[in-house]
Amino acid sequence: MATVSVPLGNAAIGGVNYLEEINRLRKERNAVILAHYYQEPAIQELADFVGDSLDLSRKAAATDADVIVFCGVRFMAEVAKILSPEKTVVLPDMEAGCSLEDSCPPEQFAAFRKKYPDHLCLTYINCSADIKALSDIIVTSSNAEHILNQLPADQQVMMAPDQHLGSYLAKKTGRDMVLWPGSCIVHERFSEKELIRLKAENPKAPVAAHPECPEAILNHADHVGSTSSILKFVLEDDADTFIIATEPHIIHQMKKSAPHKNFIDAPGMDDSCSCNECPYMGLNTLEKIYLCLRDLDPQIHVDEELRAKALTPLEKMMELSPPMAQNRPQDNGRAY
Ligand code: 13P
Ligand code: SF4
Secondary structure: OOOOOOOOOOOOOOEEEHHHHHHHHHHOEEEEEEEEOOOOOOHHHHHHEEEHHHHHHHHHHHHHEEEEEEEEOOOHHHHHHHHOOOOOOOOOOOOOOOHHHOOOOHHHHHHHHHHHOEEEEEEEEEEEEEHHHOOOOEEEOOOHHHOOOOOOOOOOOOEEEEEHHHHHHHHHHHOOOOEEEEEOHHHHHHHHHHHHHHHOOOOOOOOEEEOOOOOOHHHHHHHHHHHHHHHHHHOOOOOEEEEEEHHHHHHHHHHHOOOOOOEOOOOOOOOOOOOOOOOOOOOOHHHHHHHHHOOOOEEEEOOOOHHHHHHHHHHHHHOOOOOOOOOOOOOOOOOO
């Protein structure tokens, strides 16, 4: 495997070497560090496991560590706590939310559900525990189509909170679904005009896009899928240049596994900003990882009654999901 140099940024500030301290504390506390692909490279590199929402949930459910340090956003850490209530789950920054979660307040969602009593509610994992508790089956972008295809053809379905994932799946499966109008602020910021220009400059480069992108962007994609599916696609496809329409930190794993290929992040509406970087994921830093391991704070707590209600649709998801990929090139070869 090629070595990729990772800027360690704030690895040692104010006399504290964060990497050394994190490595000491993770052993002392019997902690596992889980990171999403949208985390900065230095965090992906120190994690025991890097993955998409589904694989991270599976790791959180299976680990025998005492502490889970979740380098991702709050709903992901909350899922880890719901699946592994006996573990201490810490999130480096409790403000690491998600615009999809924010777009779906429980009271409005409960009223929306009531309007469609015959519909099965498939809810995207990017939501709060309260919304999960009101849902029938939780899905992620890597298992939603697989789960939908297992439902009887005459079963009416509603999906929340991501309208773009919902529309994409409705089109792909031919199912007419009732959709909640939520969206991701990061994936909504890609510019179709700029993407067309980039494609013209790189006519042989396939476009790989996350289904949280609006239809105008997905219409230009050669591959649509979850973060892990995009990663698999670019590693297996013969092209040497790819345009990536999702949060650009995933490109770190692409460069690591395929250093001979080129990856161009799809342009945002305004080229002068890093508006396609997830601002919530960006709140986690090495310093905050060190502090949450040291203090076991901020910690995720979920009320037991709510946890039990949210667990049922998550277990249904696990039961209906395809098996997890083994021997992934991005595995760091660590035990977890
Ligand atoms: P994945 O499940 O594809 O990793 O997506 C998570 C996410 O938040 C995308 O914005
Ligand atoms: Fe939420 Fe979008 Fe960030 Fe994913 S990229 S965590 S959907 S805000």
